Amino acid sequence: MTKRRTWLYFIPYGLWLALFVIAPVALIIYQSFFDLGHHFTLGNYSAYFQSATYLKMTLNSVWYAFLITLFTGLISYPTAYFLHGLKHRQLWLLLVILPTWINILLKAYAFIGIFSQAGLANQFLSFIGIGPQQILFTNASFIFVATYIQIPFMILPIFNALDDLNPAFINASQDLGASGWQTFSKVVFPLTLPGVKAGVQAVFIPSLSLFMLTRLIGGNKVITLGTAIEEHFLTTMNWGMGSTIGVVLIIAMVVVMLLTGDQKPKGGTPR
Amino acid sequence: MTQPIIELKHVTKRYGTNTILKNVDLTLEPGTFYTLLGPSGCGKTTILRIIAGFSDATEGDVLFAGKRLNKVPANQRNINTVFQEYALFPHMTVAENVAFGLTLKKMPKAEIAERVAKALKLVQLADYGDRDISALSGGQQQRIAIARAIVMQPKVLLLDEPLSALDAKLRREMQYELRDLQQRLGITFLFVTHDQEEALAMSDEIFVMNQGEVLQSGTPEDIYDEPINHFVADFIGESNILQGKMLGDFQVAFGGHEFECSDAGIPAGEPVEIVIRPEDLNLTTPEEAKLTVTIDTQLFRGNYYEIAATDNLGNDWQIHSVNPAEDGENVGITFRPQDLHVMRFGEKEAEFDARLETYEETEDETIDET
Numbered sequence: 134m135t136k137r138r139t140w141l142y143f144i145p146y147g148l149w150l151a152l153f154v155i156a157p158v159a160l161i162i163y164q165s166f167f168d169l170g171h172h173f174t175l176g177n178y179s180a181y182f183q184s185a186t187y188l189k190m191t192l193n194s195v196w197y198a199f200l201i202t203l204f205t206g207l208i209s210y211p212t213a214y215f216l217h218g219l220k221h222r223q224l225w226l227l228l229v230i231l232p233t234w235i236n237i238l239l240k241a242y243a244f245i246g247i248f249s250q251a252g253l254a255n256q257f258l259s260f261i262g263i264g265p266q267q268i269l270f271t272n273a274s275f276i277f278v279a280t281y282i283q284i285p286f287m288i289l290p291i292f293n294a295l296d297d298l299n300p301a302f303i304n305a306s307q308d309l310g311a312s313g314w315q316t317f318s319k320v321v322f323p324l325t326l327p328g329v330k331a332g333v334q335a336v337f338i339p340s341l342s343l344f345m346l347t348r349l350i351g352g353n354k355v356i357t358l359g360t361a362i363e364e365h366f367l368t369t370m371n372w373g374m375g376s377t378i379g380v381v382l383i384i385a386m387v388v389v390m391l392l393t394g395d396q397k398p399k400g401g402t403p404r
Numbered sequence: 405m406t407q408p409i410i411e412l413k414h415v416t417k418r419y420g421t422n423t424i425l426k427n428v429d430l431t432l433e434p435g436t437f438y439t440l441l442g443p444s445g446c447g448k449t450t451i452l453r454i455i456a457g458f459s460d461a462t463e464g465d466v467l468f469a470g471k472r473l474n475k476v477p478a479n480q481r482n483i484n485t486v487f488q489e490y491a492l493f494p495h496m497t498v499a500e501n502v503a504f505g506l507t508l509k510k511m512p513k514a515e516i517a518e519r520v521a522k523a524l525k526l527v528q529l530a531d532y533g534d535r536d537i538s539a540l541s542g543g544q545q546q547r548i549a550i551a552r553a554i555v556m557q558p559k560v561l562l563l564d565e566p567l568s569a570l571d572a573k574l575r576r577e578m579q580y581e582l583r584d585l586q587q588r589l590g591i592t593f594l595f596v597t598h599d600q601e602e603a604l605a606m607s608d609e610i611f612v613m614n615q616g617e618v619l620q621s622g623t624p625e626d627i628y629d630e631p632i633n634h635f636v637a638d639f640i641g642e643s644n645i646l647q648g649k650m651l652g653d654f655q656v657a658f659g660g661h662e663f664e665c666s667d668a669g670i671p672a673g674e675p676v677e678i679v680i681r682p683e684d685l686n687l688t689t690p691e692e693a694k695l696t697v698t699i700d701t702q703l704f705r706g707n708y709y710e711i712a713a714t715d716n717l718g719n720d721w722q723i724h725s726v727n728p729a730e731d732g733e734n735v736g737i738t739f740r741p742q743d744l745h746v747m748r749f750g751e752k753e754a755e756f757d758a759r760l761e762t763y764e765e766t767e768d769e770t771i772d773e774t
Contacts, residue, residue, distance in 0.1 A: 301491035304458050307478040308485045309505030309556065319504075323495045 158383065164376035177377035187361075191381065194357040197276065198340035204280045205336050206329065209287035213328075216288070217295040226292055233285045241349045244278045245269060248350070270352025278350045279343060286339075287332035294328025295321075330393040338386045358382050407470055409434045409559055409592050410455060415464035417450055417616075424450050426616040427464070432560070432594060437586045439595045441603040442613030443639070448596045451613075452562050455594065456485050469559070484553035485562040489569065490545045492537045498524070498548055499533035505556045523555035524548075526585070543574045550582075554589060561586075563595045567602065579605055600640045604628060612636050620753055628681075632756050633747055637679045644680045644721055648746075649673065653763070656746055659695050659715055667746035668763040677747045682710070682724040684743035693736020697721050699729045713737075 168174045181187045216225050232240065247253045248269040255265040268274050302324060306316040344359030353360070358378050365375030412430035416423065425447045432438055440448040453459035454466060457478030466473040473481065484505075492501050499520055506516045524530050527547035532540070540548065546566060553561055563582070567575045583606050586593045597603055603610050604624040611621045620632040631637035637645055648658030653668035658678050670676065690696045697713035704710075711723040713735070721737070729735060751759075 299489070299491065301487050301489060302493060304456075304478070305485070305487055305491035305493070306504075307458070308456060308483075309552070310479045310508050311504075312479060315508055320493060324493075 161376045161379045161383075164372050165380050167373045169371055169373065174373075177373045180374070181377050181381065187378070190356050190358060190361055193355060194341050194359070195385070197272075197279075197355055197357060198337050198343075200276055201279045201283060201340045202333055202337040204276065205283045205287045206332065208280070209284055209332060210291055210329065212284075213288045213291035213295060217292055222292075226288075229288055230285045232282075237282060238345060238349075240282060241278065241346055244274075244281075244350055248274055269350065270354065272351065272355055275346060275351030275355055279340060279346055282346075283336040283340065286335040290331035290335065291325060291328040294325035294331075298324055333393050334390060337389055341385060342382055406434060408432060408467075409469055410594075411465075411467040411470075412451070412454075412461075413465045413467065415451075415454065415461045415466065417447070417454065417459070418462045424616055425454075425461075428616075428618055430611065430618065432592050434559070434592055435590045437583065437593045437595065437606060437608045439597060439603040439607040439610045440613060441597060441600060441610050441640075444598055446613040447616040448598075448613050449564055452485070452564050452594065452596050455560070456483055456562055457481050482558055483560045483562060484556050484558040485564065486549045486553050486566045488564045488566065490549040490566075492545055492548055492552070494537050496537070497533065498529070498535050498537065498540070501537065501548060502533075502552045502555050504552065519555055520551075523551040526554065526588075527551045542569055543578070546570065546578065550585070554585075558591065560592045560594060563593060565596055565598070567597070568599075575602070582606060604640070612639065614639075618753075620756075630745055630760070631679060631747065632751065632753055633749075634677055637677075637745075637747065642682045642722055642724075644682065644685075644719075646678045646680070646719055648676050648678045650676050650746065654741070656744065659719060660717055661695065663694065663744060664741040665744040665746055666742045667744070669759040670746065670748055674748065677749070679745040679747060680739055680743055682722040683708075684739055685721070685723045685725075685737045686739070687711075687723065687725050687727070687729060688736045688738050690734055690736040692738065694738050696734055696736050697723075699731055699733045699735060701731060702729060704728075 165177055166173055166175065168176055212229070216222055216229065219225050245252075249255070250265060250269075252268075254268055259265055298321065302320050303316055306320045311319065341357070342359035342362070343357060344363050347353060347355050347357055347360050358381065362375045362378050362382075365371045365378065408431045410430070410432040412428055415425055415428045415430075417425040428447075428451065430451070440451060442448050450459060454461050455473075457473075457476065461474065468476075468481065468483070493504065496504070502520045502523055503516050506519060511519075520533065521530065524533060527550055529544060529547050529551070532544065532548070537545065537548070546569075549566070566582075567578050570578060579602060582593070582595075595603075595606065604627075607624055609621060610624055610627050612619045612627060614635050620627055620636050622630075627636065628641055631640060631643075634645060637643045646658045648656050650670045650672055651657055651662060652672045653670075654665055656663055656665045656667070656676065656678060665678075695715055697715045700712045700714055702709050702711040705724075708724045708726055709728050711725055711729055713721045713723060715721060723737065748756075
């Protein structure tokens with residue numbers, strides 16, 4: 134009896150899933166086959182793949198998402214490794230995650246203040262004699278702020294992977310004569326790679342569709358796919374084209390998921 | 405006398421105010437199978453970790469072939485470990501696991517392949533090199549863990565409860581194999597276990613530990629026949645432990661009677677404990693008995709009956725007999741003087757050994773007479 138009723142518990146989330154995930158995705162795919170005059174067409178797709186502008190934009194999005202992911206990873210792995218070795222590591226981890234509780238727009242506006250002509254960063258540059266620079270609305274500042282925002286999402290899975298790592302592996306490696314660096318490169322890093330992959334998923338995919346930051350911090354110099362979608366829906370009102378780009382983004386996400394997924398699924402250990 | 409391969413001198417280990425090891429002295433000779441035996445939390449694994457280099461001694465010295473080892477990092481010690489849960493690297497194949505240590509030494513590939521093949525053959529898994537670790541059974545993982553350690557040709561192999569995850573039958577098989585391997589390789593094994601049967605079966609010498617101290621060391625026979633105190637007698641094998649009083653050399657009183665025993669050097673009138681192993685007790689008629697007991701219950705154990713009985717003073721007795729008894733029956737039990745072992749309260753190992761020395765020869769004569 135109880136077994137038959139358990140599906141009832143899924144109803145609230147099932148409804149949520151159907152209304153706010155499945156329906157919108159279906160709508161986007163549906164919309165992407167209609168032109169401005171509401172006629173069925175494949176024109177949006179052919180336009181997308183024949184337009185140098187869109188392809189360049191796609192490449193740009195991927196490139197910047199890649200850079201953001203790379204810098205996030207380079208900062209997050211050592212940080213997670215360091216945090217994991219601390220005595221009160223859960224507390225420190227909490228402090229690292231704390232910024233994610235603050236709205237991304239608030240953080241973006243804070244950086245506008247810091248990077249602006251008379252902001253803290255330029256005050257410091259003036260103080261050490263370099264003089265004020267154009268910091269805001271540069272590609273560098275866009276990558277900097279995006280990386281800053283994404284770091285906690287990368288640290289968390291890597292930290293958890295390190296936490297799950299059986300310390301006996303590290304002892305075994307030392308026991309067999311490995312130095313600290315050899316133990317890290319041959320044992321610790323390969324065994325925590327699933328955490329890195331999870332982090333890449335959590336960072337790369339949202340970075341593909343970042344759009345408010347490109348305007349507020351990047352000054353619209355970098356047009357990403359996210360920005361393009363926003364423009365099509367809100368400014369040019371070409372919902373068909375916007376949906377097409379949306380579909381491309383969804384496919385890109387699936388590709389990234391597949392690439393960072395487990396290559397060879399582990400079977401249960403026979404005991 | 406040969407140079408000991410490992411020596412622990414006055415080793416103490418503390419975590420904050422918590423003392424894990426109390427002034428432990430240990431000497432390991434080359435080519436011998438040693439076992440650290442004790443209940444969980446007695447500090448036996450801590451000793452292993454200190455010798456391996458994963459943990460530092462708070463006080464005291466660790467010597468390897470006479471040289472102080474305290475400051476030598478784990479990766480530079482000629483000692484290898486077989487870990488409790490094997491700790492085989494899951495992202496490498498069997499052969500890569502076994503080759504791991506040799507690869508780090510930048511040994512030529514051909515030589516590595518040769519030594520890996522030899523090690524795998526030694527643990528009877530010659531054809532398993534290409535397999536994934538997750539494709540191995542527990543017993544096979546166990547063997548690979550041993551192969552990975554011995555391929556390094558260590559002088560000392562440390563084994564941290566390596567058989568605890570195996571089922572009973574496999575465990576017995578591995579006991580034979582480990583013993584055999586140790587004798588073939590001729591290196592020192594230091595085996596950690598809480599299983600007294602395992603320790604008795606495999607070791608040349610056992611260190612019995614409790615609460616951070618080595619209580620007694622000796623051959624399995626020594627420790628079984630002449631346990632130093634209540635804890636050792638109780639922990640190793642089954643035993644009847646009775647309160648008694650020493651009457652003089654080779655004379656002891658317990659259970660309301662006086663008996664001849666094989667212990668001496670204890671002042672007359674001193675309260676002592678007497679150990680009698682259940683298999684040394686024989687059932688007989690009450691007339692011929694040294695003591696009479698009433699049978700409470702019995703369990704059939706296959707090759708013997710485990711009989712629980714009570715004497716008229718209320719002491720519990722455990723008797724192993726090939727023949728069954730009747731519940732509630734009054735039976736007699738007999739034993740020989742050398743089946744009794746007298747233990748003094750609070751006697752240390754050094755005092756115990758010294759006392760034994762003083763009468764060992766006379767003891768042999770006494771036994772001959774009886």
